[in-house]
Amino acid sequence: MSLYLKYRPSDFDNLVGQDFIKDTLRKAVANEKTVGAYLLCGPRGTGKTTTARLLAKTINCLNPYDGNPCLECEICREFKSESLVDIIEIDAASHTGVDNIRELIERAQFLPTKTKYKIYIIDEVHMLSKGAFNALLKILEEPPSHVKFILATTETHKVPETIISRCQRYDFKRISHVDLKSRLLYIAQNEGIEVDDASYDYIIKNSNGGLRNAISLFEQLISDKKISYDDIVSKLGIISSEEINLFLDKLLNKDIAVLELFDTIINDGKNIKLFFKELIFTAKNIAINKVKTGESIENYIFILDILDEYYIKSKNSLDENTTFTIAILKIIGNYETTTKKENHIQKNIVSIENHRELEKKSETNKIEEEKSEINISKSDIEDIFDFGQKEEKTKTNNSNFDVNLFIDNLKKSGAKGGLTMALRGSKIDYYDDLLEIKASSSITKKSIDSSDNHSLMHSVLGEMGIENIKIKIV
């Protein structure tokens, strides 16, 4: 059995994080105020399925105490041995069809065999087909009093509003560093595994706030009853934090020696993508700490912008070493370009001043000549200042992008009428890495610009094969 399953909590006390949700549900069970349908939303591995199972068990437990299951009664024991037929778990990813849901509804009419309530846990509920959602909606509208539904999803925006509005909704958050660490410490202690601090940090950093990710990675890294950071470094081809700090220092100083260092890292066969991820993570953390103490982070932002951009680019690159080399060159090279630009401006200003000196001394006809020269210099300077804007204007507008198809797909993916209407009234331009929506009014802009709409648009664009794109609403 995997460690994740082995350490799946059997009561709410051992559920990691999600304190508010835990407390609310426990109180509801203790006061017998549970509802007919729950919707648990949130990222993977944050405890949705575990909570659903705990809730189902506790609602039916014969001797619950303080909103927790007793773990000793017949129901609790049968639940543990998975022989309880009245708590039904369905993975919507593999039961998407309307027939599955119809069958479920037909069976829901029968009373539970042993428990107070028949409970349906539907995981990844957003995967259901339209027909299946309609069938589910029917039973949610008039649920038999002996039935409860607990729906869970990682993609709430794909669940129809009609379903959401009939459920009590709980949003699960990513689990904090402290909570993840205390759970891993508990497991390590119980399993007799020796783990050093740097390894905990590494595991938690790479688990994206998900307990399942953290425990899986933890388990993968165990060798001979221990996890050591040195082992991780050599096993995964990652680079020690000292080396990362050294590299970052050289980047910040625009030190050309950073290229040599990068060569060494490549030649050592290190995992370059992982290295850049760590580099970005380290730079980001230092920048955050500097902001807190009121220090300037301009140079960090400059570096992070470029690293982040090229990290994304590397995903579609055939040769990531080259992609990252370009990023490094851009960082150490851009400093020179800026200096050159400044020198250019400086020179022009000096020449204007010289011209002015001459102006005073020269005869009228000469003055006219000088003036025209001065004008050229001025427009040169304007050109330099205008550089950024011009770059913006020359972006290629990709005419292959089908706006109507995009809106139709949004509709199919459950976008509300308000959004599709607002989009139809807007001018939509698609560039290589940018979808620019020019809303017809500030009210329209507001109606488009919500995080739910953003994630829906991103997922529809993804389905159309357009990824890593920014959506800008103006």
Ligand SMILES: [Zn+2]
């Ligand atoms: Zn019990």
